[in-house]
Amino acid sequence: MAEMNRIQMIVFDWAGTTTDYGGVAPSMVFDRVFQEEGISLTKEEINAPMGMEKKAHIRALLSCPSGDRQWKERYGASWTEEDVERLYEKFEGILYEMVAEYSVPLPGVVETVRQLREKGLKIGSTTGYTSQMMGQVQIEVLTQLIKERFGVVVVFGQGNIVYKETIAKPVEGVGHFEPLRHYAEVHLLLEPGEPGSGIEVASACSEDVLDLNWQRLIATHIMEREHPGVLTGSALTDVKITILSGRAHIKHTEGGDFRQATYRAIRQGLKSTESVLLEPVYAFTLEVPQEMVGRAMTDLKQRAGKFDSPEFGTGNGMDYAVLQGTVPVATMQDYSSEVHAYTRGLGHLTLELSGYDVCHNSEEVIAETGYDSEADTANPTGSVFCAHGAGFIVPWDQVDNYMHLPRQFVPEEETQTPADGRSYETNGQSFGPVHRQQSSGKTGWELDQELQQIYAREFGMSREDMEDQERRKWLKKKSDAPKPNVVKYDKKGNPIYPAKGPQEEYLIVDGYNIIFAWKDLNELSRVNIDSARDRLLDILSNYQGYKSCPVLVVFDAYKRKEHPGARSKYHNLDVVYTKTDETADAFIERTVHEIGHKYRVTVATNDGLEQLTVMSQGALRMSADNLREEIERLSRLEYENYLASQKR
Numbered sequence: 001m002a003e004m005n006r007i008q009m010i011v012f013d014w015a016g017t018t019t020d021y022g023g024v025a026p027s028m029v030f031d032r033v034f035q036e037e038g039i040s041l042t043k044e045e046i047n048a049p050m051g052m053e054k055k056a057h058i059r060a061l062l063s064c065p066s067g068d069r070q071w072k073e074r075y076g077a078s079w080t081e082e083d084v085e086r087l088y089e090k091f092e093g094i095l096y097e098m099v100a101e102y103s104v105p106l107p108g109v110v111e112t113v114r115q116l117r118e119k120g121l122k123i124g125s126t127t128g129y130t131s132q133m134m135g136q137v138q139i140e141v142l143t144q145l146i147k148e149r150f151g152v153v154v155v156f157g158q159g160n161i162v163y164k165e166t167i168a169k170p171v172e173g174v175g176h177f178e179p180l181r182h183y184a185e186v187h188l189l190l191e192p193g194e195p196g197s198g199i200e201v202a203s204a205c206s207e208d209v210l211d212l213n214w215q216r217l218i219a220t221h222i223m224e225r226e227h228p229g230v231l232t233g234s235a236l237t238d239v240k241i242t243i244l245s246g247r248a249h250i251k252h253t254e255g256g257d258f259r260q261a262t263y264r265a266i267r268q269g270l271k272s273t274e275s276v277l278l279e280p281v282y283a284f285t286l287e288v289p290q291e292m293v294g295r296a297m298t299d300l301k302q303r304a305g306k307f308d309s310p311e312f313g314t315g316n317g318m319d320y321a322v323l324q325g326t327v328p329v330a331t332m333q334d335y336s337s338e339v340h341a342y343t344r345g346l347g348h349l350t351l352e353l354s355g356y357d358v359c360h361n362s363e364e365v366i367a368e369t370g371y372d373s374e375a376d377t378a379n380p381t382g383s384v385f386c387a388h389g390a391g392f393i394v395p396w397d398q399v400d401n402y403m404h405l406p407r408q409f410v411p412e413e414e415t416q417t418p419a420d421g422r423s424y425e426t427n428g429q430s431f432g433p434v435h436r437q438q439s440s441g442k443t444g445w446e447l448d449q450e451l452q453q454i455y456a457r458e459f460g461m462s463r464e465d466m467e468d469q470e471r472r473k474w475l476k477k478k479s480d481a482p483k484p485n486v487v488k489y490d491k492k493g494n495p496i497y498p499a500k501g502p503q504e505e506y507l508i509v510d511g512y513n514i515i516f517a518w519k520d521l522n523e524l525s526r527v528n529i530d531s532a533r534d535r536l537l538d539i540l541s542n543y544q545g546y547k548s549c550p551v552l553v554v555f556d557a558y559k560r561k562e563h564p565g566a567r568s569k570y571h572n573l574d575v576v577y578t579k580t581d582e583t584a585d586a587f588i589e590r591t592v593h594e595i596g597h598k599y600r601v602t603v604a605t606n607d608g609l610e611q612l613t614v615m616s617q618g619a620l621r622m623s624a625d626n627l628r629e630e631i632e633r634l635s636r637l638e639y640e641n642y643l644a645s646q647k648r
Helices: 021-036 043-047 056-063 064-076 080-101 109-118 133-150 212-223 255-272 291-303 335-342 362-369 396-401 449-459 463-473 511-517 518-525 531-547 584-595 610-616 624-647
Strands: 009-013 122-126 164-167 169-177 184-191 197-201 239-248 274-287 311-315 318-328 348-359 381-389 388-394 423-426 429-433 506-510 551-555 566-570 575-576 601-604 620-624
Touching: 021 056, 021 080, 021 566, 021 610, 056 080, 056 169, 064 239, 080 109, 080 335, 080 531, 109 122, 109 133, 164 184, 164 449, 169 255, 169 396, 184 255, 197 212, 212 239, 212 255, 239 255, 239 584, 255 381, 255 396, 274 335, 274 362, 291 318, 291 335, 291 388, 291 531, 291 624, 318 348, 335 348, 506 584, 511 518, 511 531, 511 584, 518 531, 531 551, 531 575, 531 624, 551 584, 584 601, 620 624
Parallel strands: 009 122, 169 381, 197 239, 506 551, 506 601, 551 575, 601 620
Antiparallel strands: 164 274, 169 184, 184 239, 274 318, 274 348, 311 318, 381 388, 423 429, 566 575
């Protein structure tokens, strides 16, 4: 009975109990959010509702006498639920920024936990904050522990992506190590392996050519370390290495000689073939409200994600869409908080490490790394030969002129003999079949020019991207949706459009005209015009994700004093605020005139005069009702396409 009553575990709360973060940060964030709205609240007013759910806390601050009075003075109307949502979104964004500043454990917490563990007690923790927030807290705790136990101050950086390298096609690497009184030569066949296979070792060498003990030693040297690639110095992976041939000296060969020859053979082979940079990828599942799936699809495309058509469903009182696929780890570092923000807490992102895939920005990574394989003296690419009693170094691309054994591997492009089951002979000795991954004839990446052009046109891929895709089929099928164009502007503020030929479509939206024409947005604008504008942009962002054509939204600043005009990006949209004395109509007319001969332009507006003007310049016009019908049609079509795909 006494054992049953004994305390076995202690569960600590984090926020405000074990760290000062939870007690201080929310108060600071609430103060900053309301200060940015032009509303000043006392510390006592901000802390009075502390403990409430955050949206309820915001409502309480807006409803207190000081908050209610200042809000009406500032905006000329009472606050609404749309204001609550907007303030909550801002709150979350600032909260993520400030987490690390308030993550230090309270005095005595670390020591108390240590003492409890020494007594055999299990330690647990609980918190209402997200795992992303707690990550910052845990880093601070770990820093404190290292400092207390070892007296070392540790600073955690942003972290790095761990890249790896592989090869695109088979090659024979040769390594020779022959300084005075040493001797070893090794011939290795390097072949692309299966994704996730790591390094595999085999032998196709006869014992009559090289004693089995030496072959085992070579295999040991292959597997005893990570071998750096020649692009960034990252670890080599997914390569099958086969011992083809080798030679030892009856008197001068020692074990270390074959280590040097083996390492150099691998490096020489890597320098002689095409290498591929790999990056870690996540398998993701993203669930968002159905009306936001277009925005989500655009975000994932911009992050080099690959995914299937969305799945649709209903649950928890809302229609939702689910996207599944893979995406580079490097592009998703901050996306979880972004999903939470733009879905207002309704979205859910799950990420799971899924292995490695071809790097989406290889050239950029290679350039940033600045790795020089020839300058890496710890991993030489050349070989050492001996002449006149002295060793000398031979560069990797000249080893063929000095090596003592003939090559055993003949690339397919150099022979018409079928590769499968092929046997090789040297000095009358059969070396057995060397299994090759590529069949005879044209290799997968040796596509003709026409096919490369088709892929470039359909998928927006460069020749290098195309070659990376074909090599060993590392790349999965890419989305065939074209990427949206980005509008750039000259020094005078005029839009500059690409000269690569006309686009299928180009949509220009008269922002305020559409807001006042749509009943729901018109009603919202009477309460808060900023919320109505943001809602329109969210709808158009989702529409652009379906449509995949450039969308330019123009807002009229004609009546605002001393407004210089502004241009910005809103997710996948181009947004223009006209300058003082310039109407949205004037900007749209000028833009249509400039690009009408290059693009099939559609202008969405309910302004009859504006419609006639743009029609006279060759543009198509679309009423506000037509635009909404088109948005709803595409959303419905996407859903129907998904249902049809499920029946097949």
